[in-house]
Amino acid sequence: MNIIVPVKQVPNLTDELEINSEGDDLDHGALQYVLNEFDEHAIEEAVLAKEAAGGAVTVIGVDTTGELDSALHTALAKGADKAAKVTGEYGRGVDSHTQARLLADAIKGMSPDIVLTGVQAADDRDGQIGPMIAAHLGLPYVGVVTGVEVKEGKAVVHKEYAGGVMAEFEVTLPTVVGVQAAHQPPRYAPVSKIRQIAKTMQIEEIAGNVPSGAGSTVRRMFKPESAGHAEMWDGSPEEIAEKIVALIAEKGLLKREA
Amino acid sequence: MAVGLDKVEPDKIIEEKHLVVEGMDISGHWNRMFEQRVIWDYDVEQLEKVASLPGGESLAWCYGCGKCTAVCPVDIVGDYSPRKIHRKTQMGIDLFTSPDLWLCTTCMNCLRVCPKEVDMIQIMPAVREQAVLEGSVPPELQKAFEDTAKHGNPLGQPQRKRADWAKKAGAPVPIMKDLNRPVDILWYVGSYPSYHPRGIDAARAAARIFNALGIDFGILGVEEKDDGDSQRLAGEKGLFEMLAEHNIATFSKYEFERMVVTGPHEFNAFKNEYPKFGGDFKILHYTQFLVEHLDRLKPMLKKQIDRKVTFHDPCYLGRHNGEYDAPRQLLRAIPGLELVEMGRCRENGYCCGGGGGGMWLDSFSKDHTKMRLSERRVREAVEYGADVLAVCCPFEVSRFEDAAKSTGNDKLIVRDILELLDESMKE
Numbered sequence: 001m002n003i004i005v006p007v008k009q010v011p012n013l014t015d016e017l018e019i020n021s022e023g024d025d026l027d028h029g030a031l032q033y034v035l036n037e038f039d040e041h042a043i044e045e046a047v048l049a050k051e052a053a054g055g056a057v058t059v060i061g062v063d064t065t066g067e068l069d070s071a072l073h074t075a076l077a078k079g080a081d082k083a084a085k086v087t088g089e090y091g092r093g094v095d096s097h098t099q100a101r102l103l104a105d106a107i108k109g110m111s112p113d114i115v116l117t118g119v120q121a122a123d124d125r126d127g128q129i130g131p132m133i134a135a136h137l138g139l140p141y142v143g144v145v146t147g148v149e150v151k152e153g154k155a156v157v158h159k160e161y162a163g164g165v166m167a168e169f170e171v172t173l174p175t176v177v178g179v180q181a182a183h184q185p186p187r188y189a190p191v192s193k194i195r196q197i198a199k200t201m202q203i204e205e206i207a208g209n210v211p212s213g214a215g216s217t218v219r220r221m222f223k224p225e226s227a228g229h230a231e232m233w234d235g236s237p238e239e240i241a242e243k244i245v246a247l248i249a250e251k252g253l254l255k256r257e258a
Numbered sequence: 259m260a261v262g263l264d265k266v267e268p269d270k271i272i273e274e275k276h277l278v279v280e281g282m283d284i285s286g287h288w289n290r291m292f293e294q295r296v297i298w299d300y301d302v303e304q305l306e307k308v309a310s311l312p313g314g315e316s317l318a319w320c321y322g323c324g325k326c327t328a329v330c331p332v333d334i335v336g337d338y339s340p341r342k343i344h345r346k347t348q349m350g351i352d353l354f355t356s357p358d359l360w361l362c363t364t365c366m367n368c369l370r371v372c373p374k375e376v377d378m379i380q381i382m383p384a385v386r387e388q389a390v391l392e393g394s395v396p397p398e399l400q401k402a403f404e405d406t407a408k409h410g411n412p413l414g415q416p417q418r419k420r421a422d423w424a425k426k427a428g429a430p431v432p433i434m435k436d437l438n439r440p441v442d443i444l445w446y447v448g449s450y451p452s453y454h455p456r457g458i459d460a461a462r463a464a465a466r467i468f469n470a471l472g473i474d475f476g477i478l479g480v481e482e483k484d485d486g487d488s489q490r491l492a493g494e495k496g497l498f499e500m501l502a503e504h505n506i507a508t509f510s511k512y513e514f515e516r517m518v519v520t521g522p523h524e525f526n527a528f529k530n531e532y533p534k535f536g537g538d539f540k541i542l543h544y545t546q547f548l549v550e551h552l553d554r555l556k557p558m559l560k561k562q563i564d565r566k567v568t569f570h571d572p573c574y575l576g577r578h579n580g581e582y583d584a585p586r587q588l589l590r591a592i593p594g595l596e597l598v599e600m601g602r603c604r605e606n607g608y609c610c611g612g613g614g615g616g617m618w619l620d621s622f623s624k625d626h627t628k629m630r631l632s633e634r635r636v637r638e639a640v641e642y643g644a645d646v647l648a649v650c651c652p653f654e655v656s657r658f659e660d661a662a663k664s665t666g667n668d669k670l671i672v673r674d675i676l677e678l679l680d681e682s683m684k685e
Contacts, residue, residue, distance in 0.1 A: 014408075014409060014416040014417070014418075015416065015417070015418050016418055034408070187393060188393070188395070188400045188403060188404055190390045190391055190393075190403070190494055190496060190497070191403075191407055191494060191496035191497035191499075191500050192387060192390065192391060192494060192495050192496030192497070193391055193496065194496060195496040195499065195500070196496075
């Protein structure tokens with residue numbers, strides 16, 4: 001079975017995000033990139049599917065950061081068999097429409113049985129890469145999936161709805177799946193293994209076409225503006241405790257015995 | 259049944275009522291051996307699996323004397339020692355999947371007494387590395403690996419906040435990038451002094467002491483990452499190498515005479531391991547550095563600390579690197595302070611349990627021992643009548659404070675030597 005996992009890198013959210021001087025995008029020069037968390041789950045689910053049903057996993061991404069190799073090496077260390085990247089002059093954080101087009105073009109030649117990708121990413125949060133790849137390839141799509149089981153030309157997928165409702169779909173292969181969560185936490189890739197792989201394994205390079213343009217443009221990007229102010233209290237635990245009690249009483253939340 | 263008994267071949271045992279051998283009547287000697295004893299064969303597969311790894315060779319040298327068992331800190335709270343590891347491996351138990359693999363803290367007391375130089379400091383990382391590659395790592399340790407790889411520190415704190423502790427140090431803490439000039443001392447702060455609340459207390463104390471002494475120093479701030487040595491000893495060699503490359507490149511960007519480190523693990527990494535990657539710097543533990551300034555420091559230590567203090571030798575400052583005196587000299591310089599030694603001190607110092615990855619295996623180790631090593635140590639400090647347990651390793655303050663609480667010895671005060679000096683410098 002041929003499993004393809006499209007991935008992308010997103011800004012590391014443990015770092016402070018800075019807005020660029022034009023005020024319409026993040027300051028990409030000041031950012032560190034990590035693999036999109038949902039894509040990590042897609043990789044895990046792909047490796048689990050391969051372990052259960054056999055086949056090979058290929059991880060693919062558009063190299064918009066110049067640092068995609070490390071993410072691909074990590075995926076290989078977790079059990080992917082092949083890695084490929086689409087290369088070209090693409091700006092950092094290039095929009096999902098462009099990425100979906102480039103990825104679909106590259107995946108077309110790979111004759112996939114199943115394409116597993118993260119259901120969304122923390123950067124644009126539009127969740128469109130999966131459905132658009134499916135549309136470009138003329139394949140069905142199921143999103144918000146928390147478990148995939150592949151057998152006899154079909155995939156049984158668990159889809160999560162709001163309010164804790166779950167549904168089970170049977171999809172004929174080939175198909176595209178947007179993974180919300182793998183059915184076990186993504187495994188750790190030891191750095192020892194990643195470094196071994198970086199020295200020995202090749203990443204296939206696929207030259208991409210000219211970007212096709214965004215579905216949306218960002219006019220203004222800004223940090224959340226605070227509406228109110230928090231009051232900070234200093235003092236010993238006893239003093240603070242007294243202040244809290246006084247405040248609760250003041251707000252009328254405390255019923256005192258007369 | 260003991261291993262090997264199934265290999266006794268009963269048909270080879272000859273029983274005679276009267277027996278004359280070469281003219282000599284040996285009847286009645288029921289225990290005389292008439293045939294060559296069958297040498298019971300062991301399946302050496304498991305032992306060979308360990309001994310064939312680079313670094314694992316010396317496990318096969320063990321001849322079972324058991325000297326290590328007498329000094330192993332883990333055996334004192336459990337059933338574990340290098341000799342037992344050797345014996346179990348000989349008996350066919352797979353070390354690669356055994357919980358025993360994660361109990362060694364690489365404290366080195368076994369190697370100190372071993373006549374055969376069976377070196378657990380080499381064996382454990384070698385076997386653990388294979389387990390790590392196979393993905394069989396206790397989850398809490400794996401989390402520390404992940405956090406170190408992602409954030410540059412095992413506490414999982416953001417890299418950009420690495421120097422935040424310095425804001426409230428009460429003394430200037432210059433950052434190398436801003437200084438933009440050579441300094442005498444590059445102070446490598448370390449992860450726990452940068453992020454752990456009790457580690458920060460020691461870091462701030464150090465900043466005040468350095469300023470009082472007029473030391474020309476700088477720190478790396480957000481450019482600093484964990485040294486990685488304990489991760490290496492816990493089996494994540496690649497992570498260590500990645501960090502070593504990063505740190506060496508960062509150190510090399512700046513000009514400084516010597517580097518002072520807060521922690522013994524960092525001291526060990528930079529002194530003994532980083533040179534293998536081309537990073538050769540003059541390294542001092544802070545106790546060694548402050549002892550150089552003792553003449554000027556002493557008059558500043560005005561406030562009496564009328565306490566009975568005992569000192570816990572960190573394994574990686576003492577046994578691994580031979581420094582026992584500097585911390586004691588500093589403690590003796592504090593007026594009013596009475597230094598008492600515990601039974602297990604200096605070369606035979608008892609391990610706190612935090613080394614070799616133990617810092618991130620607390621629940622796991624607790625499940626496989628009767629008591630935490632830190633709890634055993636805290637009890638020892640109390641047995642010797644100490645009011646204060648003094649330490650100089652950033653792993654230890656929180657370990658021992660927790661252990662003091664969990665053993666009901668809340669009265670025992672745990673302080674870094676930096677904190678005690680800083681306290682004594684207050685008017």
